[in-house]
Amino acid sequence: MDRQSRFKSFLNGLSALAMVASLYLVFLYAPREATMGDVQRIFYFHVPSAWVGFFAFFVTLIAGIAYLHRPERRWDILGFCSAEIGVTFTTMAVVTGSIWAKPTWNAWWPWQQEPRLVLITILLLIYLAYFMLRAFVEGNEQRARFAAVYGIVAFFSVPLTFLSVRWWQGLHPVVFERQGANLTSPMLLTFAFCLLSFTMLYVTLLAQRTRVARLEDELTALSQQLQTKR
Amino acid sequence: MSFLRKVWAIVWKDLLIELRTKEMLSSGFVFALLLIVIFHFSFDLRVDDVVAVAPAVLWVTLVFAGTLELNRSLAAEIEEDRMDGLLLAPMERSAIYLGKVAGNLLFMTAAEAVILPIFSAVFDLNLLQPMLLLTVILGTTGFAAVGTLLSTMAANTRAREVMLPVLLFPVLLPVILSAVRLTAGTLEGVPDASLAPWLRLLIGFDIMFLVISYLTFDYIVQG
Numbered sequence: 001m002d003r004q005s006r007f008k009s010f011l012n013g014l015s016a017l018a019m020v021a022s023l024y025l026v027f028l029y030a031p032r033e034a035t036m037g038d039v040q041r042i043f044y045f046h047v048p049s050a051w052v053g054f055f056a057f058f059v060t061l062i063a064g065i066a067y068l069h070r071p072e073r074r075w076d077i078l079g080f081c082s083a084e085i086g087v088t089f090t091t092m093a094v095v096t097g098s099i100w101a102k103p104t105w106n107a108w109w110p111w112q113q114e115p116r117l118v119l120i121t122i123l124l125l126i127y128l129a130y131f132m133l134r135a136f137v138e139g140n141e142q143r144a145r146f147a148a149v150y151g152i153v154a155f156f157s158v159p160l161t162f163l164s165v166r167w168w169q170g171l172h173p174v175v176f177e178r179q180g181a182n183l184t185s186p187m188l189l190t191f192a193f194c195l196l197s198f199t200m201l202y203v204t205l206l207a208q209r210t211r212v213a214r215l216e217d218e219l220t221a222l223s224q225q226l227q228t229k230r
Numbered sequence: 231m232s233f234l235r236k237v238w239a240i241v242w243k244d245l246l247i248e249l250r251t252k253e254m255l256s257s258g259f260v261f262a263l264l265l266i267v268i269f270h271f272s273f274d275l276r277v278d279d280v281v282a283v284a285p286a287v288l289w290v291t292l293v294f295a296g297t298l299e300l301n302r303s304l305a306a307e308i309e310e311d312r313m314d315g316l317l318l319a320p321m322e323r324s325a326i327y328l329g330k331v332a333g334n335l336l337f338m339t340a341a342e343a344v345i346l347p348i349f350s351a352v353f354d355l356n357l358l359q360p361m362l363l364l365t366v367i368l369g370t371t372g373f374a375a376v377g378t379l380l381s382t383m384a385a386n387t388r389a390r391e392v393m394l395p396v397l398l399f400p401v402l403l404p405v406i407l408s409a410v411r412l413t414a415g416t417l418e419g420v421p422d423a424s425l426a427p428w429l430r431l432l433i434g435f436d437i438m439f440l441v442i443s444y445l446t447f448d449y450i451v452q453g
Contacts, residue, residue, distance in 0.1 A: 068449050125400040132396055136387040146383050149446045153376065153401055156442055160404035160435055167427060168407055 008207050015204040018197030022190075030190040042100045044190055048198035050093035050120070056086030056202060057127065061155040064148035073217070074210075076144035079151060080134060081209040085202060087127050094120055115165040122161050126154045236321040240329020241336065244303070248337060254302045258341045262295035263348065270352050284353050285413035289406055291345065292366070293373065296338050297395055300377045303334055304385040317451060327378065327447035331440075335374040342366055361416045361425070365432070369409035372436045376401055379443035382450050408432045 026044045033040035063079035097117070098108045109117065133150055137143040248254055269287045277283050307313045316326055346366070350357045377398055384393035408428040415425045 068446070122400050122403055129396045129400060133383070133387065133393065136389045136393055138388065142386070145449050145452075146386070149379075149383065149449055150397065152446060153379065153439070153442060156438060157401040157404060157435075160431065160438075161407075164404045164407040164411075164428075164431060167431075168411065 008204075008211070011200075011204045011207060015197065015200045018193075018200050022194045022197045025190040025193055030187050031184060033187075036104055039100055039103050042096050044194045045198075046093055046096040046100060047191070048195045049089045049096060051195060052198050052202045053086050053090035053093055053120075053123070055199070056082045056089060056206075057123065057151075057155060057158075059206075060086065060130075060151045064151035067144055067148040068152075071141070071144065073140075073144070076140075076147065077210050077213045077217075078206075079144075079147060080131075081206055081213055083127055083130055083151070084209065085205050087124065087131075089198075089202070090120055090124055090127075094124070115162065115168075118165045119158070119162050123158065126158075130154065233322070233325060236325040237329045237332060239321075240316075240326060241333045244330070244333035245336070247306075253306070254299045254337050255341055257302055258295045258299040258337070259344060261298050262291050262341065262345045265291045265294060266345070266349055266352055280353050280355060281414070281417050284349075284355055284417065285410045287353075288349060288357070288413060289369070289410050291349070292338075292342060292370070293399075293402070293406060295341060295345070296370070296373055296377065297398065299337055299341065300334060300374075300381040301384075301391055301394055303330070303337070304378075304381040305390055308385045313451070323448040323451055324444055326451070327444060330382075331374050331378045331443075334378055335370060338370050338374060339367065342370065355417060357417075359416055361422060362413060365409055365412040365416070365429075368429070368432045368436060369405055372405040372432065372439060373402065375436060375439045375443055379447055379450065382447070386450075404431060404435050408435075 022044070026041050030041065030044070032038060059082040060079045063075045063082065067075035067079065097120075101110055102108050130147065130150055134143055134147050137146050266287075269291070273280075273283050273287070307316065317323075319326075346357050349355075377394075380397045380401070381394050384390055384397060387393045408431045411428045412425055412432070415428070
């Protein structure tokens with residue numbers, strides 16, 4: 001094994017350990033929340049998922065800028081791999097959020113009351129469009145350029161979307177209060193640890209996914225060589 | 231040739247083509263008219279308060295018609311290989327972008343100049359108020375700024391006509407939301423001061439996306 005793949009195996013093991021430790025903290029260590037009960041425990045996975053989603057899309061933005069600055073294949077790979085993981089984690093945040101919202105707010109998808117739900121829906125739509133665009137553009141180089149530009153345009157519209165959605169709902173009465181940040185210290189510790197382990201999971205997944213993408217590239221190159229030889 | 235004259239050359243070219251073919255204006259206008267009639271009949275049967283639905287209907291109409299026009303504008307350039315000619319012209323790519331934006335803006339505004347009075351008549355509302363006209367112009371500017379960039383991109387993909395709305399609408403959400411808010415506020419007679427944040431958001435979007443599109447357009451048309 002070379003140094004890089006050793007490092008990747010190390011990462012795999014580390015995030016596996018961190019996830020198990022997170023599960024222990026979430027279910028056995030953190031105290032039961034007084035008003036919401038056990039369902040509150042989903043919060044420890046929900047918020048980190050959303051965070052990783054946002055962070056992944058931010059990495060896509062940076063990779064896009066880097067690609068336009070210097071068109072190298074690795075930036076394109078980094079961009080779409082990160083976007084894929086971002087879509088996965090945002091979907092996870094949506095699902096866990098719904099599971100939490102049903103017993104707490106008595107609705108699976110109370111988007112009229114919660115601007116963040118609209119935001120996350122728009123985010124998913126934007127990055128679905130990103131993958132549609134990639135599927136419909138011909139030529140690796142053009143695909144990479146288009147995806148980079150769309151990643152930049154899309155990311156900058158997100159804060160404005162959030163602002164407008166928030167103001168839109170500001171004119172309606174606030175039905176649900178957000179839960180405050182008044183977590184007890186074991187809760188805070190659990191939360192911080194989950195945030196860390198989810199970020200680590202993201203890095204691990206990204207490392208593996210970019211490796212697969214590079215191998216796919218090699219495979220395509222090899223099969224092309226084979227075809228020309230035949 | 232100065233930069234502005236180059237931009238004007240592009241606008242003039244589009245204007246001439248449009249005057250001869252009348253492709254964009256007629257398709258956008260007829261489509262908008264159809265939408266207004268369909269919306270009018272479908273809402274008339276069940277909605278008592280027209281003011282409640284009119285802003286959304288207006289903006290859905292304008293955005294759909296505008297998307298059609300954008301598709302025409304760029305698809306024609308690609309289909310007839312006029313894009314290569316444009317790129318060979320001795321001018322900066324950003325001049326091409328600004329020229330296309332100005333042209334699209336011009337055609338959309340021209341279509342809106344006819345759509346708005348018809349909309350006012352059909353829905354029996356006075357849309358010809360200064361605040362509302364400002365909203366329409368600002369909204370159309372934001373739409374044209376992002377739309378020109380993304381339609382150039384969409385025109386280079388395999389599924390041209392489908393790709394543009396898929397790419398454009400989620401990015402455009404802030405424009406649509408604030409334009410609908412401003413339209414509703416004006417129709418309900420809300421004082422202008424309380425609408426100011428929405429106006430600022432719209433202006434902010436316009437400036438931000440003109441700059442981003444201006445900077446990235448080069449990468450879309452190269453190669």
